[in-house]
Amino acid sequence: MKRVGVILGISALLLLITVSASASTWLTYRDTVDVASGTVDISLTVWHNQTTTETYRNISLPCQISELDSSLTKFAIKANGGDITYNLDVNGVTIKSSQTVTDGNWDNTTLAEMISAGVSDSDTYLNFTFSVSADTNIIEIDVYGDDCALTSSWISNHVTVKEKDVTEPEVGTSSTSAFWTVNDSITVTNLGLGYNLYDVNLTLSYPAHKISTPVSYLVWTSIPADGSGTKYVQYQKYAPYVYKVKDESEGNSHKVIVYIKTRELLTNCV
CATH class of the missing domain: 2.60.40 (Immunoglobulin-like)
Structure with a gap:
Protein backbone atom coordinates (compact mmCIF):
# COMPACT_ATOMS: atom_id res chain seq x y z
CA MET A 1 0.00 0.00 0.00
CA LYS A 2 1.46 3.34 -1.04
CA ARG A 3 0.72 6.59 0.87
CA VAL A 4 0.88 10.09 -0.55
CA GLY A 5 0.68 13.31 1.49
CA VAL A 6 -0.62 16.27 -0.55
CA ILE A 7 -0.93 19.94 0.39
CA LEU A 8 -4.45 20.82 -0.68
CA GLY A 9 -3.72 24.03 -2.61
CA ILE A 10 -0.96 22.43 -4.67
CA SER A 11 -3.09 19.33 -5.24
CA ALA A 12 -5.91 21.38 -6.72
CA LEU A 13 -3.53 23.07 -9.14
CA LEU A 14 -2.05 19.77 -10.26
CA LEU A 15 -5.46 18.33 -10.98
CA LEU A 16 -6.27 21.25 -13.24
CA ILE A 17 -3.22 20.68 -15.46
CA THR A 18 -3.28 16.87 -15.50
CA VAL A 19 -2.90 15.24 -18.92
CA SER A 20 -4.22 11.71 -19.22
CA ALA A 21 -1.26 10.01 -20.88
CA SER A 22 -2.28 6.61 -19.53
CA ALA A 23 -5.53 6.72 -21.49
CA SER A 24 -3.61 6.40 -24.75
CA THR A 25 -0.41 4.63 -23.68
CA TRP A 26 0.12 0.97 -22.84
CA LEU A 27 1.82 0.77 -19.42
CA THR A 28 3.99 -2.03 -18.05
CA TYR A 29 4.45 -0.95 -14.41
CA ARG A 30 0.80 -1.38 -13.33
CA ASP A 31 -0.71 -4.10 -11.16
CA THR A 32 -2.22 -5.98 -14.07
CA VAL A 33 -3.74 -9.40 -14.50
CA ASP A 34 -1.14 -12.12 -14.02
CA VAL A 35 -0.76 -15.34 -15.98
CA ALA A 36 -0.62 -17.93 -13.22
CA SER A 37 -0.34 -21.00 -15.46
CA GLY A 38 -1.19 -22.32 -18.90
CA THR A 39 -1.46 -25.34 -21.17
CA VAL A 40 -0.76 -26.02 -24.83
CA ASP A 41 -1.31 -28.70 -27.47
CA ILE A 42 1.68 -29.78 -29.57
CA SER A 43 1.46 -31.67 -32.87
CA LEU A 44 4.73 -31.84 -34.77
CA THR A 45 6.17 -34.23 -37.36
CA VAL A 46 9.69 -33.85 -38.73
CA TRP A 47 11.08 -35.92 -41.62
CA HIS A 48 14.70 -36.83 -42.37
CA ASN A 49 15.20 -39.06 -45.41
CA GLN A 50 18.28 -40.73 -46.90
CA THR A 51 20.42 -39.80 -43.91
CA THR A 52 23.92 -41.28 -43.62
CA THR A 53 26.16 -38.75 -41.86
CA GLU A 54 25.63 -38.01 -38.17
CA THR A 55 22.61 -35.72 -37.96
CA TYR A 56 21.32 -33.52 -35.13
CA ARG A 57 17.74 -32.47 -34.61
CA ASN A 58 16.90 -30.33 -31.60
CA ILE A 59 13.27 -29.66 -30.71
CA SER A 60 12.76 -27.06 -28.00
CA LEU A 61 9.61 -27.36 -25.92
CA PRO A 62 7.44 -24.92 -23.94
CA ASP A 147 -2.96 -29.92 -22.47
CA CYS A 148 0.76 -29.82 -21.75
CA ALA A 149 1.53 -27.58 -18.77
CA LEU A 150 3.63 -24.60 -19.83
CA THR A 151 6.73 -24.04 -17.73
CA SER A 152 6.84 -20.90 -15.60
CA SER A 153 10.02 -19.79 -17.38
CA TRP A 154 8.37 -20.11 -20.80
CA ILE A 155 5.41 -18.03 -19.60
CA SER A 156 7.76 -15.42 -18.15
CA ASN A 157 9.74 -15.14 -21.39
CA HIS A 158 6.89 -15.34 -23.90
CA VAL A 159 3.84 -13.70 -22.28
CA THR A 160 3.64 -9.91 -21.96
CA VAL A 161 0.90 -8.01 -20.10
CA LYS A 162 0.30 -4.27 -20.50
CA GLU A 163 -2.43 -1.96 -19.27
CA LYS A 164 -4.28 1.10 -20.56
CA ASP A 165 -6.85 3.23 -18.74
CA VAL A 166 -10.38 3.25 -20.13
CA THR A 167 -11.48 5.81 -17.53
CA GLU A 168 -9.29 7.98 -15.30
CA PRO A 169 -8.75 6.98 -11.66
CA GLU A 170 -10.77 9.25 -9.36
CA VAL A 171 -9.72 9.88 -5.77
CA GLY A 172 -12.52 8.66 -3.53
CA THR A 173 -13.60 9.58 -0.02
CA SER A 174 -13.34 5.99 1.23
CA SER A 175 -11.52 2.79 0.25
CA THR A 176 -14.44 1.53 -1.85
CA SER A 177 -16.14 4.72 -3.00
CA ALA A 178 -14.21 5.23 -6.25
CA PHE A 179 -13.01 3.02 -9.07
CA TRP A 180 -11.73 3.13 -12.61
CA THR A 181 -11.82 0.87 -15.65
CA VAL A 182 -8.72 -0.59 -17.27
CA ASN A 183 -7.99 -2.67 -20.35
CA ASP A 184 -5.19 -5.25 -20.10
CA SER A 185 -3.54 -6.72 -23.19
CA ILE A 186 -2.09 -10.23 -22.95
CA THR A 187 0.32 -11.13 -25.76
CA VAL A 188 1.77 -14.60 -26.34
CA THR A 189 4.84 -14.72 -28.59
CA ASN A 190 5.87 -18.01 -30.21
CA LEU A 191 9.55 -17.40 -30.91
CA GLY A 192 12.40 -19.91 -30.97
CA LEU A 193 10.40 -23.13 -31.27
CA GLY A 194 10.01 -23.29 -35.04
CA TYR A 195 6.55 -24.86 -35.03
CA ASN A 196 2.93 -23.88 -34.41
CA LEU A 197 1.31 -24.02 -31.00
CA TYR A 198 -2.34 -25.04 -30.62
CA ASP A 199 -5.05 -24.46 -28.01
CA VAL A 200 -2.90 -22.16 -25.87
CA ASN A 201 -4.88 -21.74 -22.65
CA LEU A 202 -3.71 -19.22 -20.05
CA THR A 203 -5.16 -19.02 -16.53
CA LEU A 204 -5.46 -15.48 -15.18
CA SER A 205 -5.29 -14.00 -11.69
CA TYR A 206 -6.30 -10.43 -10.87
CA PRO A 207 -4.78 -7.78 -8.58
CA ALA A 208 -6.14 -7.73 -5.03
CA HIS A 209 -7.95 -4.40 -5.53
CA LYS A 210 -9.96 -5.54 -8.55
CA ILE A 211 -13.73 -5.17 -8.44
CA SER A 212 -14.65 -7.51 -11.26
CA THR A 213 -13.10 -10.64 -12.81
CA PRO A 214 -14.74 -10.99 -16.23
CA VAL A 215 -12.83 -14.10 -17.36
CA SER A 216 -10.60 -16.61 -15.59
CA TYR A 217 -8.75 -17.85 -18.67
CA LEU A 218 -7.98 -16.99 -22.29
CA VAL A 219 -7.62 -19.36 -25.25
CA TRP A 220 -5.72 -18.96 -28.51
CA THR A 221 -6.75 -21.60 -31.07
CA SER A 222 -3.28 -21.45 -32.63
CA ILE A 223 -0.18 -19.28 -32.63
CA PRO A 224 2.08 -19.72 -35.67
CA ALA A 225 5.82 -20.24 -35.48
CA ASP A 226 7.58 -16.89 -35.02
CA GLY A 227 4.16 -15.25 -34.61
CA SER A 228 2.13 -13.88 -31.73
CA GLY A 229 -1.43 -13.43 -30.55
CA THR A 230 -3.01 -10.77 -28.35
CA LYS A 231 -6.23 -10.80 -26.35
CA TYR A 232 -7.76 -8.18 -24.06
CA VAL A 233 -9.45 -8.16 -20.66
CA GLN A 234 -11.38 -5.11 -19.43
CA TYR A 235 -12.23 -4.82 -15.73
CA GLN A 236 -12.51 -2.38 -12.82
CA LYS A 237 -10.21 -1.63 -9.89
CA TYR A 238 -10.67 0.38 -6.69
CA ALA A 239 -9.12 3.84 -7.03
CA PRO A 240 -6.99 5.86 -4.60
CA TYR A 241 -8.85 7.44 -1.69
CA VAL A 242 -8.50 10.13 0.99
CA TYR A 243 -7.74 8.42 4.29
CA LYS A 244 -6.70 11.41 6.42
CA VAL A 245 -7.03 15.21 6.43
CA LYS A 246 -4.74 17.22 8.71
CA ASP A 247 -5.29 20.93 9.41
CA GLU A 248 -2.06 22.71 10.30
CA SER A 249 -3.44 26.27 10.05
CA GLU A 250 -2.12 28.87 12.47
CA GLY A 251 -3.34 32.45 12.65
CA ASN A 252 -3.34 33.88 9.15
CA SER A 253 -1.42 30.89 7.78
CA HIS A 254 -3.69 28.24 6.34
CA LYS A 255 -2.34 24.78 5.60
CA VAL A 256 -4.34 21.61 5.10
CA ILE A 257 -2.63 18.30 4.28
CA VAL A 258 -4.65 15.61 2.52
CA TYR A 259 -3.28 12.06 2.71
CA ILE A 260 -4.18 9.74 -0.15
CA LYS A 261 -3.70 5.97 -0.30
CA THR A 262 -3.18 4.23 -3.61
CA ARG A 263 -2.95 0.50 -4.07
CA GLU A 264 -0.53 0.76 -7.00
CA LEU A 265 1.72 3.26 -8.73
CA LEU A 266 -0.35 5.85 -10.58
CA THR A 267 0.95 8.89 -12.43
CA ASN A 268 -2.46 10.40 -13.10
CA CYS A 269 -5.73 10.67 -11.19
CA VAL A 270 -8.53 13.20 -10.74
Whole structure:
Protein backbone atom coordinates (compact mmCIF):
# COMPACT_ATOMS: atom_id res chain seq x y z
CA MET A 1 0.00 0.00 0.00
CA LYS A 2 1.46 3.34 -1.04
CA ARG A 3 0.72 6.59 0.87
CA VAL A 4 0.88 10.09 -0.55
CA GLY A 5 0.68 13.31 1.49
CA VAL A 6 -0.62 16.27 -0.55
CA ILE A 7 -0.93 19.94 0.39
CA LEU A 8 -4.45 20.82 -0.68
CA GLY A 9 -3.72 24.03 -2.61
CA ILE A 10 -0.96 22.43 -4.67
CA SER A 11 -3.09 19.33 -5.24
CA ALA A 12 -5.91 21.38 -6.72
CA LEU A 13 -3.53 23.07 -9.14
CA LEU A 14 -2.05 19.77 -10.26
CA LEU A 15 -5.46 18.33 -10.98
CA LEU A 16 -6.27 21.25 -13.24
CA ILE A 17 -3.22 20.68 -15.46
CA THR A 18 -3.28 16.87 -15.50
CA VAL A 19 -2.90 15.24 -18.92
CA SER A 20 -4.22 11.71 -19.22
CA ALA A 21 -1.26 10.01 -20.88
CA SER A 22 -2.28 6.61 -19.53
CA ALA A 23 -5.53 6.72 -21.49
CA SER A 24 -3.61 6.40 -24.75
CA THR A 25 -0.41 4.63 -23.68
CA TRP A 26 0.12 0.97 -22.84
CA LEU A 27 1.82 0.77 -19.42
CA THR A 28 3.99 -2.03 -18.05
CA TYR A 29 4.45 -0.95 -14.41
CA ARG A 30 0.80 -1.38 -13.33
CA ASP A 31 -0.71 -4.10 -11.16
CA THR A 32 -2.22 -5.98 -14.07
CA VAL A 33 -3.74 -9.40 -14.50
CA ASP A 34 -1.14 -12.12 -14.02
CA VAL A 35 -0.76 -15.34 -15.98
CA ALA A 36 -0.62 -17.93 -13.22
CA SER A 37 -0.34 -21.00 -15.46
CA GLY A 38 -1.19 -22.32 -18.90
CA THR A 39 -1.46 -25.34 -21.17
CA VAL A 40 -0.76 -26.02 -24.83
CA ASP A 41 -1.31 -28.70 -27.47
CA ILE A 42 1.68 -29.78 -29.57
CA SER A 43 1.46 -31.67 -32.87
CA LEU A 44 4.73 -31.84 -34.77
CA THR A 45 6.17 -34.23 -37.36
CA VAL A 46 9.69 -33.85 -38.73
CA TRP A 47 11.08 -35.92 -41.62
CA HIS A 48 14.70 -36.83 -42.37
CA ASN A 49 15.20 -39.06 -45.41
CA GLN A 50 18.28 -40.73 -46.90
CA THR A 51 20.42 -39.80 -43.91
CA THR A 52 23.92 -41.28 -43.62
CA THR A 53 26.16 -38.75 -41.86
CA GLU A 54 25.63 -38.01 -38.17
CA THR A 55 22.61 -35.72 -37.96
CA TYR A 56 21.32 -33.52 -35.13
CA ARG A 57 17.74 -32.47 -34.61
CA ASN A 58 16.90 -30.33 -31.60
CA ILE A 59 13.27 -29.66 -30.71
CA SER A 60 12.76 -27.06 -28.00
CA LEU A 61 9.61 -27.36 -25.92
CA PRO A 62 7.44 -24.92 -23.94
CA CYS A 63 6.84 -27.72 -21.44
CA GLN A 64 8.67 -30.59 -19.80
CA ILE A 65 8.82 -33.80 -21.83
CA SER A 66 6.81 -35.53 -19.09
CA GLU A 67 3.83 -33.53 -20.38
CA LEU A 68 4.04 -35.10 -23.86
CA ASP A 69 2.20 -38.21 -24.99
CA SER A 70 4.75 -40.93 -24.22
CA SER A 71 3.40 -43.32 -26.86
CA LEU A 72 2.71 -40.97 -29.79
CA THR A 73 5.94 -39.04 -29.29
CA LYS A 74 8.55 -41.21 -31.00
CA PHE A 75 11.56 -41.65 -33.27
CA ALA A 76 10.76 -43.98 -36.19
CA ILE A 77 13.09 -45.21 -38.94
CA LYS A 78 12.27 -47.37 -41.96
CA ALA A 79 14.67 -49.40 -44.10
CA ASN A 80 13.56 -48.38 -47.57
CA GLY A 81 15.49 -50.26 -50.29
CA GLY A 82 17.97 -52.28 -48.26
CA ASP A 83 18.89 -53.38 -44.77
CA ILE A 84 20.37 -50.71 -42.49
CA THR A 85 21.90 -50.24 -39.07
CA TYR A 86 21.62 -47.03 -37.08
CA ASN A 87 22.66 -45.29 -33.88
CA LEU A 88 20.45 -42.98 -31.84
CA ASP A 89 21.15 -40.72 -28.86
CA VAL A 90 18.47 -38.57 -27.22
CA ASN A 91 19.47 -35.72 -24.90
CA GLY A 92 22.92 -37.27 -24.59
CA VAL A 93 21.60 -40.72 -23.66
CA THR A 94 22.39 -43.68 -25.94
CA ILE A 95 19.11 -45.24 -27.04
CA LYS A 96 20.15 -47.48 -29.96
CA SER A 97 23.62 -48.65 -30.99
CA SER A 98 24.15 -50.47 -34.31
CA GLN A 99 20.46 -51.37 -34.38
CA THR A 100 19.55 -53.43 -37.47
CA VAL A 101 16.40 -52.78 -39.50
CA THR A 102 15.58 -55.14 -42.36
CA ASP A 103 14.34 -53.77 -45.67
CA GLY A 104 10.69 -52.69 -45.65
CA ASN A 105 10.37 -52.56 -41.87
CA TRP A 106 10.06 -49.74 -39.33
CA ASP A 107 11.87 -49.54 -35.99
CA ASN A 108 10.12 -47.27 -33.50
CA THR A 109 11.35 -45.83 -30.21
CA THR A 110 8.68 -44.16 -28.07
CA LEU A 111 9.24 -41.38 -25.56
CA ALA A 112 8.39 -43.86 -22.81
CA GLU A 113 11.31 -46.03 -23.94
CA MET A 114 13.61 -43.00 -24.11
CA ILE A 115 12.73 -42.09 -20.52
CA SER A 116 13.23 -45.69 -19.41
CA ALA A 117 16.68 -45.58 -21.02
CA GLY A 118 17.63 -42.57 -18.90
CA VAL A 119 16.32 -39.41 -20.59
CA SER A 120 15.13 -36.99 -17.88
CA ASP A 121 11.40 -36.36 -18.04
CA SER A 122 11.99 -32.83 -16.70
CA ASP A 123 13.96 -31.79 -19.80
CA THR A 124 12.39 -29.06 -21.93
CA TYR A 125 13.89 -30.21 -25.22
CA LEU A 126 14.39 -33.33 -27.34
CA ASN A 127 17.84 -33.44 -28.92
CA PHE A 128 18.11 -36.33 -31.38
CA THR A 129 21.51 -37.41 -32.69
CA PHE A 130 21.46 -40.22 -35.24
CA SER A 131 23.49 -41.84 -38.00
CA VAL A 132 22.58 -44.57 -40.50
CA SER A 133 24.77 -47.05 -42.39
CA ALA A 134 23.10 -46.43 -45.78
CA ASP A 135 20.88 -43.82 -47.39
CA THR A 136 18.05 -46.30 -47.88
CA ASN A 137 16.07 -44.90 -44.96
CA ILE A 138 13.09 -42.79 -44.01
CA ILE A 139 13.13 -41.11 -40.60
CA GLU A 140 10.06 -39.69 -38.87
CA ILE A 141 10.13 -37.78 -35.58
CA ASP A 142 6.74 -37.19 -33.95
CA VAL A 143 6.11 -34.92 -30.97
CA TYR A 144 2.56 -34.87 -29.59
CA GLY A 145 0.92 -33.62 -26.43
CA ASP A 146 -2.52 -32.46 -25.27
CA ASP A 147 -2.96 -29.92 -22.47
CA CYS A 148 0.76 -29.82 -21.75
CA ALA A 149 1.53 -27.58 -18.77
CA LEU A 150 3.63 -24.60 -19.83
CA THR A 151 6.73 -24.04 -17.73
CA SER A 152 6.84 -20.90 -15.60
CA SER A 153 10.02 -19.79 -17.38
CA TRP A 154 8.37 -20.11 -20.80
CA ILE A 155 5.41 -18.03 -19.60
CA SER A 156 7.76 -15.42 -18.15
CA ASN A 157 9.74 -15.14 -21.39
CA HIS A 158 6.89 -15.34 -23.90
CA VAL A 159 3.84 -13.70 -22.28
CA THR A 160 3.64 -9.91 -21.96
CA VAL A 161 0.90 -8.01 -20.10
CA LYS A 162 0.30 -4.27 -20.50
CA GLU A 163 -2.43 -1.96 -19.27
CA LYS A 164 -4.28 1.10 -20.56
CA ASP A 165 -6.85 3.23 -18.74
CA VAL A 166 -10.38 3.25 -20.13
CA THR A 167 -11.48 5.81 -17.53
CA GLU A 168 -9.29 7.98 -15.30
CA PRO A 169 -8.75 6.98 -11.66
CA GLU A 170 -10.77 9.25 -9.36
CA VAL A 171 -9.72 9.88 -5.77
CA GLY A 172 -12.52 8.66 -3.53
CA THR A 173 -13.60 9.58 -0.02
CA SER A 174 -13.34 5.99 1.23
CA SER A 175 -11.52 2.79 0.25
CA THR A 176 -14.44 1.53 -1.85
CA SER A 177 -16.14 4.72 -3.00
CA ALA A 178 -14.21 5.23 -6.25
CA PHE A 179 -13.01 3.02 -9.07
CA TRP A 180 -11.73 3.13 -12.61
CA THR A 181 -11.82 0.87 -15.65
CA VAL A 182 -8.72 -0.59 -17.27
CA ASN A 183 -7.99 -2.67 -20.35
CA ASP A 184 -5.19 -5.25 -20.10
CA SER A 185 -3.54 -6.72 -23.19
CA ILE A 186 -2.09 -10.23 -22.95
CA THR A 187 0.32 -11.13 -25.76
CA VAL A 188 1.77 -14.60 -26.34
CA THR A 189 4.84 -14.72 -28.59
CA ASN A 190 5.87 -18.01 -30.21
CA LEU A 191 9.55 -17.40 -30.91
CA GLY A 192 12.40 -19.91 -30.97
CA LEU A 193 10.40 -23.13 -31.27
CA GLY A 194 10.01 -23.29 -35.04
CA TYR A 195 6.55 -24.86 -35.03
CA ASN A 196 2.93 -23.88 -34.41
CA LEU A 197 1.31 -24.02 -31.00
CA TYR A 198 -2.34 -25.04 -30.62
CA ASP A 199 -5.05 -24.46 -28.01
CA VAL A 200 -2.90 -22.16 -25.87
CA ASN A 201 -4.88 -21.74 -22.65
CA LEU A 202 -3.71 -19.22 -20.05
CA THR A 203 -5.16 -19.02 -16.53
CA LEU A 204 -5.46 -15.48 -15.18
CA SER A 205 -5.29 -14.00 -11.69
CA TYR A 206 -6.30 -10.43 -10.87
CA PRO A 207 -4.78 -7.78 -8.58
CA ALA A 208 -6.14 -7.73 -5.03
CA HIS A 209 -7.95 -4.40 -5.53
CA LYS A 210 -9.96 -5.54 -8.55
CA ILE A 211 -13.73 -5.17 -8.44
CA SER A 212 -14.65 -7.51 -11.26
CA THR A 213 -13.10 -10.64 -12.81
CA PRO A 214 -14.74 -10.99 -16.23
CA VAL A 215 -12.83 -14.10 -17.36
CA SER A 216 -10.60 -16.61 -15.59
CA TYR A 217 -8.75 -17.85 -18.67
CA LEU A 218 -7.98 -16.99 -22.29
CA VAL A 219 -7.62 -19.36 -25.25
CA TRP A 220 -5.72 -18.96 -28.51
CA THR A 221 -6.75 -21.60 -31.07
CA SER A 222 -3.28 -21.45 -32.63
CA ILE A 223 -0.18 -19.28 -32.63
CA PRO A 224 2.08 -19.72 -35.67
CA ALA A 225 5.82 -20.24 -35.48
CA ASP A 226 7.58 -16.89 -35.02
CA GLY A 227 4.16 -15.25 -34.61
CA SER A 228 2.13 -13.88 -31.73
CA GLY A 229 -1.43 -13.43 -30.55
CA THR A 230 -3.01 -10.77 -28.35
CA LYS A 231 -6.23 -10.80 -26.35
CA TYR A 232 -7.76 -8.18 -24.06
CA VAL A 233 -9.45 -8.16 -20.66
CA GLN A 234 -11.38 -5.11 -19.43
CA TYR A 235 -12.23 -4.82 -15.73
CA GLN A 236 -12.51 -2.38 -12.82
CA LYS A 237 -10.21 -1.63 -9.89
CA TYR A 238 -10.67 0.38 -6.69
CA ALA A 239 -9.12 3.84 -7.03
CA PRO A 240 -6.99 5.86 -4.60
CA TYR A 241 -8.85 7.44 -1.69
CA VAL A 242 -8.50 10.13 0.99
CA TYR A 243 -7.74 8.42 4.29
CA LYS A 244 -6.70 11.41 6.42
CA VAL A 245 -7.03 15.21 6.43
CA LYS A 246 -4.74 17.22 8.71
CA ASP A 247 -5.29 20.93 9.41
CA GLU A 248 -2.06 22.71 10.30
CA SER A 249 -3.44 26.27 10.05
CA GLU A 250 -2.12 28.87 12.47
CA GLY A 251 -3.34 32.45 12.65
CA ASN A 252 -3.34 33.88 9.15
CA SER A 253 -1.42 30.89 7.78
CA HIS A 254 -3.69 28.24 6.34
CA LYS A 255 -2.34 24.78 5.60
CA VAL A 256 -4.34 21.61 5.10
CA ILE A 257 -2.63 18.30 4.28
CA VAL A 258 -4.65 15.61 2.52
CA TYR A 259 -3.28 12.06 2.71
CA ILE A 260 -4.18 9.74 -0.15
CA LYS A 261 -3.70 5.97 -0.30
CA THR A 262 -3.18 4.23 -3.61
CA ARG A 263 -2.95 0.50 -4.07
CA GLU A 264 -0.53 0.76 -7.00
CA LEU A 265 1.72 3.26 -8.73
CA LEU A 266 -0.35 5.85 -10.58
CA THR A 267 0.95 8.89 -12.43
CA ASN A 268 -2.46 10.40 -13.10
CA CYS A 269 -5.73 10.67 -11.19
CA VAL A 270 -8.53 13.20 -10.74
